[in-house]
């Protein structure tokens with residue numbers, strides 16, 4: 001059995017990954033080893049009745065013994081450890097949730113329902129680094145990949161609504177703690193004047209009582225239209241990934257589709273949503289578009305453009321913890337017959353992170 005090391009297993013992505021691997025009996029097929037950067041020597045996860053002791057995630061010697069490493073630890077870890085391992089002539093497979101290696105020429109961005117052909121070719125060519133895509137990009141492609149496959153997209157904008165858990169475990173706790181402080185304060189004023197309540201909440205959001213160390217600003221009762229660092233011309237790295245990663249996943253680096261938009265952090269706890277404006281290459285009947293989307297994969301759930309269905313299904317609440325990608329609000333826009341409006345949502349910890357990693361492991365096995 002292949003020796004598979006899992007680093008970052010107790011983080012947000014890692015926890016969801018373990019959960020999925022247990023559900024799908026992946027551990028029956030491998031000899032797992034668990035690593036930590038901060039808890040080596042301590043007891044790690046219990047799987048199949050076995051308590052695994054954690055090994056040191058910075059030990060190149062220990063990591064070199066593995067056939068496959070799955071890292072959900074983060075970009076800094078990847079940047080520090082991956083080059084050392086390769087310099088030590090480690091020839092195993094590296095599967096990673098972090099973005100650090102994504103755009104390297106020798107890396108493949110993995111989303112097998114969309115680019116299995118690219119993955120298979122890379123394995124045949126002997127490539128060893130398989131990296132999960134940006135969560136928003138992967139979810140967008142899981143939802144509307146059929147339109148790219150049919151080469152219908154001339155350009156696209158994506159306006160995102162990204163959940164707190166996109167930042168990791170600490171970010172989720174920060175949002176919930178902010179909500180708790182707000183809940184306690186508002187309870188005292190709930191029976192009084194609405195303008196007093198409103199003023200008290202505004203004051204609270206600007207006070208030190210709201211801890212916003214992780215997000216850099218209060219997220220509860222607020223939105224933050226900035227995710228990650230700045231790249232060029234005022235764009236954020238998260239926004240840059242929509243263009244660069246989508247085209248890399250589709251194998252269109254030499255013939256890229258223009259994609260841009262604004263990435264926004266919102267107070268959803270889990271699952272990302274996005275509103276898409278798509279300029280089609282030609283006028284395609286809306287029924288044909290709907291049919292393409294409905295039949296694109298077993299994971300797409302098409303939501304009719306009605307208030308009831310939209311409120312019920314086209315949202316983080318409905319998709320969280322599932323592999324469904326919901327696609328709805330599909331309509332032609334006033335801008336012209338070849339302009340399409342779509343809203344989509346999916347669990348960024350599943351298809352946007354953990355699921356492509358465990359599926360890649362299974363492809364390699």
Ligand code: NAP
Nearest residue numbers: 008011012013036037038072074075097098166168169353
């Ligand atoms: P995370 O929850 O912050 O976990 C990363 C590591 O932080 C853990 O493995 C753990 O490592 C350490 N840690 C420190 N305090 C912790 C605590 N209180 N609870 C749990 N872990 C704690 O990060 P993540 O969201 O899983 O992201 C990991 C990587 O996946 C990042 O590169 C991220 O960009 C990428 N990614 C994330 C998402 C997402 O939606 N969150 C989606 C796609 C990709 P030790 O055990 O070694 O201390």
